[in-house]
Amino acid sequence: LERTFSIIKPDATRRNLTGKINAKFEDAGLRIVAQKRILMTKAQAGEFYGVHKDRPFYDELCEFMSSGPVVVQVLEGENAIAKNREVMGATNPADAAAGTVRADFAESVGENSVHGSDAPETAAVEIAYFFAGTELV
């Protein structure tokens, strides 16, 4: 089984959508093996999104990700990384397939409700950034 790292972003926690989003993950066969609600500082968001630091939306993204609580989680399942990205839908909700998290809930390309790791290497780094091995059960 594969593991991936997921974040339910501030636009979604603000609208009380954590349970509805988790239901989509579970319905797709993903198991939530670790989860906690935290408030990131802007510096922490900046470090987490370091790969995007030269993109024009970087500052806006770090402001947004620290604007309210997020739920960080580890999802486990068969092909969890690809499956999670399928459930999330395209980055821009206007392009997201019907029934995906972003089609149903995202407000814009920036405030798009969820983050999911894009490869095994990034999943491992992102999981370790927020969770100790003993927290994954």
Ligand code: ATP
């Ligand atoms: P994520 O990495 O959050 O799972 P993603 O892989 O679909 O999403 P990336 O291209 O990695 O998208 O961008 C990371 C995040 O930066 C996006 O999820 C979104 O919140 C924000 N973002 C991306 N493009 C834009 C944009 N053009 N304007 C504002 N914010 C953006």
Ligand code: MG
């Ligand atoms: Mg990405």
